[in-house]
Amino acid sequence: MLTYDIVIVGAGGGGLYAALETSRKKGLKVAVISKVYPTRSHTGAAQGGINAALGNVAPDSPEKHAYDTVKGSDFLADQDAVELMCEMAPKIIREMEHMGLPFSRLENGKIAQRPFGGASFPRTCYAADKTGHVMLQTLYEQCIRFGVHFLNEWFVLSLVHNGERMAGLTALNLRNGKVEGIRAKAVILATGGHARIYWNRTSNALGNTGDGVAMALRAGVGLKDMEFVQFHPTGLRRSGILVTEGARGEGGYLINSKGERFMERYAPEKLELAPRDLVSRAIETEIMEGRGFKDEEGNEFVYLDLRHLGRKKIIERLPQIRELAIDFEGIDPIKEPIPVRPTAHYSMGGIDADKFGRTEIKGLYAVGECACISVHGANRLGGNSLLDIVVFGKIAGEDASESVGEWELLPFKESLVKEEEERIKSLFDGEGKENLAELRNQLSDAMSKGVGIFREEKGIKEAIEKVEEIRERAQKLKVYDRSSVFNTNLQQTLEFLNMVEVARTIAFGALERKESRGAHFRKDFPKRDDEKFLKHSVIKRREDGELSISWKPVVITKFKPEERKY
Amino acid sequence: MEKREATFRIKRFNPLKDTKPYYQEFKLTVFKGMTLLEVLQQIKDKIDPTLAFRAFCRSAICGSCSVKVNGFPKLACKTQVITELEKFKTDTLTIEPLDNMEVIRDLIVDWDGALKKMEELKPYLIPDPKVVPQTLEEECKVLPQELKKYDKFTDCILCTSCFSACTAVNIDEKYGGPFQLARLYRFAVDKRDALKGERAKIGYAYNMWNCVRCEKCADVCPKHIAPVDGIMKLRGISIEVGLKDNPGARHVEAFYKSLLESGTLNEVLLPLRTKGIKGIIENLPVGIKMLLKGKAHSPILKPIKEHKSLVKLIKVAMEVE
Ligand SMILES: Cc1cc2nc3c(=O)[nH]c(=O)nc-3n(C[C@H](O)[C@H](O)[C@H](O)COP(=O)(O)OP(=O)(O)OC[C@H]3O[C@@H](n4cnc5c(N)ncnc54)[C@H](O)[C@@H]3O)c2cc1C
Ligand code: SF4
Ligand code: SF4
Ligand code: FES
Numbered sequence: 001m002l003t004y005d006i007v008i009v010g011a012g013g014g015g016l017y018a019a020l021e022t023s024r025k026k027g028l029k030v031a032v033i034s035k036v037y038p039t040r041s042h043t044g045a046a047q048g049g050i051n052a053a054l055g056n057v058a059p060d061s062p063e064k065h066a067y068d069t070v071k072g073s074d075f076l077a078d079q080d081a082v083e084l085m086c087e088m089a090p091k092i093i094r095e096m097e098h099m100g101l102p103f104s105r106l107e108n109g110k111i112a113q114r115p116f117g118g119a120s121f122p123r124t125c126y127a128a129d130k131t132g133h134v135m136l137q138t139l140y141e142q143c144i145r146f147g148v149h150f151l152n153e154w155f156v157l158s159l160v161h162n163g164e165r166m167a168g169l170t171a172l173n174l175r176n177g178k179v180e181g182i183r184a185k186a187v188i189l190a191t192g193g194h195a196r197i198y199w200n201r202t203s204n205a206l207g208n209t210g211d212g213v214a215m216a217l218r219a220g221v222g223l224k225d226m227e228f229v230q231f232h233p234t235g236l237r238r239s240g241i242l243v244t245e246g247a248r249g250e251g252g253y254l255i256n257s258k259g260e261r262f263m264e265r266y267a268p269e270k271l272e273l274a275p276r277d278l279v280s281r282a283i284e285t286e287i288m289e290g291r292g293f294k295d296e297e298g299n300e301f302v303y304l305d306l307r308h309l310g311r312k313k314i315i316e317r318l319p320q321i322r323e324l325a326i327d328f329e330g331i332d333p334i335k336e337p338i339p340v341r342p343t344a345h346y347s348m349g350g351i352d353a354d355k356f357g358r359t360e361i362k363g364l365y366a367v368g369e370c371a372c373i374s375v376h377g378a379n380r381l382g383g384n385s386l387l388d389i390v391v392f393g394k395i396a397g398e399d400a401s402e403s404v405g406e407w408e409l410l411p412f413k414e415s416l417v418k419e420e421e422e423r424i425k426s427l428f429d430g431e432g433k434e435n436l437a438e439l440r441n442q443l444s445d446a447m448s449k450g451v452g453i454f455r456e457e458k459g460i461k462e463a464i465e466k467v468e469e470i471r472e473r474a475q476k477l478k479v480y481d482r483s484s485v486f487n488t489n490l491q492q493t494l495e496f497l498n499m500v501e502v503a504r505t506i507a508f509g510a511l512e513r514k515e516s517r518g519a520h521f522r523k524d525f526p527k528r529d530d531e532k533f534l535k536h537s538v539i540k541r542r543e544d545g546e547l548s549i550s551w552k553p554v555v556i557t558k559f560k561p562e563e564r565k566y
Numbered sequence: 567m568e569k570r571e572a573t574f575r576i577k578r579f580n581p582l583k584d585t586k587p588y589y590q591e592f593k594l595t596v597f598k599g600m601t602l603l604e605v606l607q608q609i610k611d612k613i614d615p616t617l618a619f620r621a622f623c624r625s626a627i628c629g630s631c632s633v634k635v636n637g638f639p640k641l642a643c644k645t646q647v648i649t650e651l652e653k654f655k656t657d658t659l660t661i662e663p664l665d666n667m668e669v670i671r672d673l674i675v676d677w678d679g680a681l682k683k684m685e686e687l688k689p690y691l692i693p694d695p696k697v698v699p700q701t702l703e704e705e706c707k708v709l710p711q712e713l714k715k716y717d718k719f720t721d722c723i724l725c726t727s728c729f730s731a732c733t734a735v736n737i738d739e740k741y742g743g744p745f746q747l748a749r750l751y752r753f754a755v756d757k758r759d760a761l762k763g764e765r766a767k768i769g770y771a772y773n774m775w776n777c778v779r780c781e782k783c784a785d786v787c788p789k790h791i792a793p794v795d796g797i798m799k800l801r802g803i804s805i806e807v808g809l810k811d812n813p814g815a816r817h818v819e820a821f822y823k824s825l826l827e828s829g830t831l832n833e834v835l836l837p838l839r840t841k842g843i844k845g846i847i848e849n850l851p852v853g854i855k856m857l858l859k860g861k862a863h864s865p866i867l868k869p870i871k872e873h874k875s876l877v878k879l880i881k882v883a884m885e886v887e
Contacts, residue, residue: 036620036622036628036630037630037677037681037724039628039629039723039724040622040623040628040629040630041628042622042623042628044623044627044628044723045623045625045627045628054705090702091702093705094699094702094703094704094705095702097705097706098693098698098699098702098705098706098758099691099693100690100691100693100753100756100758100759102713102716102717102720103708104710104713105707105708105709105710105713106710107709107710108707109707109708109709109712110705110707111705127720128717130627130720130721133627133721133723134720137720137722138691141689141690141691142690142691144685144689144690145688145690145692175670205622205623205624205628206621206622206623206624207622238599239601239624239625241624241625242625324625326646327601327626327644327646328601328624328625328643328644329599330598330599330600330646330648330649331599435611436611436615437611437612479615480615480616481615481616481618483580483582483583483616483671484582485580485581485582485670485671486618486670486671486674487618488610488618488619489610489615489616
């Protein structure tokens with residue numbers, strides 16, 4: 001059996017930073033295992049930037065950064081973790097800069113910073129519109145430099161522990177179809193987000209299916225604040241691919257089917273530049289009340305109109321957005337308005353972990369978007385996720401490296417590998433009465449409708465029923481491709497099964513949280529309710545498969561909850 | 567909405583079943599806005615779940631989905647099907663896996679060889695302690711114009727399109743490769759790097775002089791990078807660091823000669839045959855366009871005779887059209 005001291009699952013920013021940290025300690029046997037090659041990870045898609053109070057443009061401090069983050073989180077973030085992250089931010093930015101990261105620069109040679117939603121200062125460091133991309137590339141380069149060992153195109157199936165401590169995991173080698181057990185004293189999960197659950201309306205990569213979260217759930221580990229999913233107001237109509245705030249920043253209009261600039265009714269002053277959640281709700285309301293557009297495929301949307309800006313300005317100021325609309329939607333914004341609608345963008349909830357990335361199982365860590373530490377609370381600020389993944393990737397990598405020396409390798413039952421093999425075999429032998437694409441669409445529709453931007457008891461309950469039905473029907477799925485070489489049909493089916501498990505927890509959390517906070521908006525409870533709900537939800541799966549919920553206090557240090565007004 | 571029928575001729579191969587690859591045709595209704603990746607997904611979802619291809623981000627940033635469309639490497643997620651059909655004036659698109667790498671299955675190729683080459687070239691910053699601060703209290707100052715030297719090359723998403731199209735890779739197994747050598751150049755001009763110009767020696771050892779400047783790498787790059795420019799500049803540096811009277815120049819001439827003799831130069835003209843003159847003009851290698859405009863770049867070597875005659879040939883072809 002493959003045996004390591006530490007196995008890191010996921011090779012996005014979180015996983016790679018953890019890997020670099022472990023490589024500092026000599027003599028450790030470490031592997032990074034990922035279902036895609038490292039630089040394919042979704043971290044590469046982040047464009048906007050990464051926050052740190054460097055104060056290169058205007059005086060700033062980690063404390064102000066922490067306050068903005070806590071306020072943005074609608075006071076649900078754990079303040080000790082936020083303070084730690086904001087304190088470490090300038091150092092970790094410099095550390096990456098010293099690794100060669102090509103940040104954009106000011107005339108004096110310092111790292112450039114720009115303003116971003118929810119921040120009181122220009123605090124976001126960036127590399128043009130490719131911040132996540134160059135971050136991922138730079139970390140990967142340094143991993144090559146320090147000889148990090150990669151297992152690429154392996155799909156992790158399950159976690160193995162004895163109830164107290166980690167023993168390892170099982171994984172499917174996509175190249176040859178073999179299921180293998182991998183023994184390890186510590187496992188760091190950095191598997192990214194799960195917004196793909198909203199399959200037809202998400203900005204996320206095809207593989208952001210919440211595998212790590214589902215694995216943790218199955219392994220009996222708690223999931224925190226799952227009800228919080230962030231929607232970005234402007235995704236392309238069909239693909240959900242993100243049209244960044246830049247388009248509205250430069251003066252783009254949002255237009256409904258009556259030709260109205262409808263933001264006038266929702267945010268008379270800020271109009272299109274109101275906070276993300278407000279704009280998302282406005283667009284959604286227009287569509288729900290019949291003032292949206294509908295295309296032949298049944299997609300509903302409003303228009304993001306740039307035409308009045310004129311050819312010159314569009315070409316000069318928004319070249320990327322123009323290229324994106326042409327490439328992915330076949331529309332030139334100089335001539336036509338861009339069809340958009342809100343798109344599921346970021347998962348605030350995730351595996352319950354503390355500020356060292358530790359979970360309730362000793363040796364199991366979770367960092368990055370799959371984890372909930374929690375630094376984003378009910379709503380993440382732009383530029384804080386890239387920061388979160390590297391800070392806590394680093395901390396967890398360090399913590400694991402220092403701890404594994406004292407830990408023993410646990411026995412690993414061969415039969416667990418057999419179990420996973422059987423699970424896969426049963427998919428090959430499935431009845432085949434259900435179609436994967438069809439079920440995936442239904443899951444997406446049910447979640448968007450009941451547990452999307454607007455929520456209320458009745459709708460959530462309907463969604464829960466529908467998800468249960470889909471879960472039942474998923475038993476009849478069949479994998480038609482029987483090949484052991486690169487069986488993407490099998491992989492997509494396994495991913496779907498994971499999404500169904502995670503979707504249940506989102507809906508369950510949404511039902512239980514009877515208030516509105518950050519990204520979670522209940523029409524039947526439109527106010528924040530600190531008395532009853534200033535606390536984290538923790539959802540677990542019992543032996544019988546049913547879900548149970550408990551609550552955990554929020555850590556409050558300096559910042560007393562107040563109304564979130566912008 | 568604009569709609570039409572189209573046929574996708576896809577090259578299939580499953581090593582466990584097939585002794586050799588074959589083509590399978592799929593007919594689909596396509597519409598304005600539809601990308602090639604959506605076509606592949608639709609085939610997989612509705613017609614044949616066994617079709618194997620890679621895709622992840624859907625937004626041209628992860629580099630997973632590069633395939634050949636009528637002979638040209640392209641990102642499936644960034645390719646508008648209707649535009650492509652119109653460009654080729656056809657109802658059929660042929661979709662194949664990339665070249666210069668082994669096919670694992672259907673449209674999936676083995677990237678390991680290409681990436682291993684990159685690893686061998688030491689594609690990472692080794693911080694120069696004289697330039698990079700030794701504490702995390704301070705950043706290294708880099709002026710915007712210093713960043714500009716290599717910024718474009720950091721756009722590379724490792725899609726391997728250029729590697730697939732590269733003439734030198736095809737002929738010389740030892741050749742470092744376009745995206746690999748371009749990344750080497752990126753570090754050679756980063757003031758924070760300890761090796762800097764010395765990196766040209768690595769390029770030299772990996773036969774950068776064998777680049778035939780066919781410019782195909784620049785042609786196919788979905789990120790509008792011209793790896794060849796980096797390679798030419800790295801050659802320039804290699805002369806600066808004392809690899810002056812090198813066998814490189816002689817070598818490169820011999821290489822061209824052998825190219826001509828073996829008839830491989832025809833590859834450079836491939837677009838001419840497959841796309842007609844109109845098609846070639848829009849897909850013309852950047853370098854040749856510049857030559858046509860009288861702005862030949864790459865000052866290190868004078869344009870070689872064959873290169874000139876190639877330009878002449880295309881000029882003639884354009885006039886004929
Ligand atoms: C379009 C877009 C723009 C964004 N822009 C910004 C921004 O400007 N600023 C900001 O701060 N944040 C931004 N974000 C959010 C941010 O990019 C992500 O939250 C962050 O990159 C997540 O990093 P990660 O390391 O947790 O996971 P990822 O980068 O998603 O990596 C997950 C890894 O886990 C692996 N994996 C998953 N499941 C398995 C499995 N079963 N087996 C093996 N491996 C597995 C994958 O292969 C991958 O390597 C943006 C997000 C999107 C979608
Ligand atoms: S110009 Fe050089 S590197 Fe680029 S494709 Fe041609 S031979 Fe390869
Ligand atoms: S240089 Fe361009 S074509 Fe080559 S791998 Fe990089 S992005 Fe792809
Ligand atoms: S899917 Fe990522 S580049 Fe096409």
